Amino acid sequence: MNQKKLGELSKKIMGAYEGALVSGMVYLGDEMGLYRAMDGRGPMTSGEVASQAGLHERFVHEWLCLQAAVGLVEYEGDGMFHLSAEAGVLLAHEDDLRSMARWFDNLPQRTALLSEIPRSFKTGVGISWADTERGGTSGRVQWMERLLRPWYEQVLVQSVLPELDGLIDDLNDGARVADVGCGSGVAVVTMAEAFPQSDFHGWEIAPLALDRCRENAIQAGVTNATFHDVRDGGLPEDGSFSFVATFDCVHDMTSPDDLATAIYKSLNSEGRWLIVDPTSKGSLEENLKLPLAVFGYAASVAGCLQSGMSESGGAGHGVFGLPAPAMQQLTERAGFSQFRQLDIDHAMNSYYEVRP
Numbered sequence: 001m002n003q004k005k006l007g008e009l010s011k012k013i014m015g016a017y018e019g020a021l022v023s024g025m026v027y028l029g030d031e032m033g034l035y036r037a038m039d040g041r042g043p044m045t046s047g048e049v050a051s052q053a054g055l056h057e058r059f060v061h062e063w064l065c066l067q068a069a070v071g072l073v074e075y076e077g078d079g080m081f082h083l084s085a086e087a088g089v090l091l092a093h094e095d096d097l098r099s100m101a102r103w104f105d106n107l108p109q110r111t112a113l114l115s116e117i118p119r120s121f122k123t124g125v126g127i128s129w130a131d132t133e134r135g136g137t138s139g140r141v142q143w144m145e146r147l148l149r150p151w152y153e154q155v156l157v158q159s160v161l162p163e164l165d166g167l168i169d170d171l172n173d174g175a176r177v178a179d180v181g182c183g184s185g186v187a188v189v190t191m192a193e194a195f196p197q198s199d200f201h202g203w204e205i206a207p208l209a210l211d212r213c214r215e216n217a218i219q220a221g222v223t224n225a226t227f228h229d230v231r232d233g234g235l236p237e238d239g240s241f242s243f244v245a246t247f248d249c250v251h252d253m254t255s256p257d258d259l260a261t262a263i264y265k266s267l268n269s270e271g272r273w274l275i276v277d278p279t280s281k282g283s284l285e286e287n288l289k290l291p292l293a294v295f296g297y298a299a300s301v302a303g304c305l306q307s308g309m310s311e312s313g314g315a316g317h318g319v320f321g322l323p324a325p326a327m328q329q330l331t332e333r334a335g336f337s338q339f340r341q342l343d344i345d346h347a348m349n350s351y352y353e354v355r356p
């Protein structure tokens with residue numbers, strides 16, 4: 001037994017345990033508006049924070065002490081707590097692309113899923129996205145929507161779509177567009193608002209996500225966006241689409257091959273498929289060095305692998321199962337002949353333009 005290694009590992013495990021506890025406390029701070037109550041107000045007493053947030057001072061004080069212990073809030077002595085400008089951006093600015101408070105959204109509900117996951121390990125059958133949302137309790141749709149909304153609203157149309165040659169002109173002229181696995185529909189609604197001449201369609205398998213898609217379209221007042229349940233029929237395989245997008249969902253599919261074939265048949269001969277899917281290096285050795293390896297593998301066990309194995313014979317790629325060469329082969333099996341990785345820098349995802 002190597003005592004040094006034992007000590008290092010026990011520190012690592014304690015760090016993981018503390019991380020889980022701190023996550024819960026960040027969730028509380030976000031949920032109860034505590035970070036927002038402190039944002040931009042300089043040093044405050046716990047009484048001032050409590051009064052600003054409309055909460056009981058004694059509990060707020062203890063929460064502030066914890067925040068100071070972690071270093072998210074700075075303790076300045078004399079009972080004064082300060083949320084720095086930097087912490088404010090990360091924890092209190094909802095629409096800022098750098099904001100991280102949204103990662104903690106619905107944490108208790110998502111954590112509760114852990115009680116169901118042992119069944120997957122025993123049976124080999126994963127929990128589908130639709131089952132995850134059973135009873136509307138897991139909050140994954142809301143979590144993903146809050147997590148990704150700023151990116152869709154501030155980056156997709158502005159920086160990603162122009163990377164596909166001629167696409168913006170096509171969308172301005174009027175094209176038929178599909179987003180498969182569209183989640184809460186934010187991408188569809190954002191594109192529909194930006195390109196009123198085009199006709200947008202989203203396909204989803206999770207009923208609660210579809211409800212949210214329709215709410216988002218109504219709230220935005222768009223009339224050129226329609227949402228469909230894949231179980232009522234998938235993409236029409238009639239060559240009528242000019243552009244199909246899949247955001248972070250090819251690896252989630254039980255049969256990505258069926259998806260690729262359906263997309264191939266749905267596109268016209270000049271059409272394009274934009275794939276946004278997690279970056280994988282192809283070997284475990286290299287994947288372990290990815291900056292988001294821990295997040296990715298955890299998300300895989302708890303979500304993406306679950307989805308990909310939720311039917312008998314499911315491909316079960318998991319988050320890191322489709323590195324660029326495997327993705328290219330997948331598209332070629334469906335009939336596509338052009339595959340290009342886009343030069344877009346993203347912490348988690350790779351971008352591909354695929355054409356017939």
Ligand SMILES: C[S@@+](CC[C@H](N)C(=O)[O-])C[C@H]1O[C@@H](n2cnc3c(N)ncnc32)[C@H](O)[C@@H]1O
Pocket residue numbers: 129130144145148180181182183184203204205206209230246247248249252253254307
């Ligand atoms: C990681 S989420 C991404 C959602 C959305 N594209 C976004 O970026 O917010 C994957 C989505 O794929 C959907 N999905 C999984 N299998 C599907 C299938 N066979 N057909 C359509 N959607 C599917 C899930 O319900 C889930 O909403």
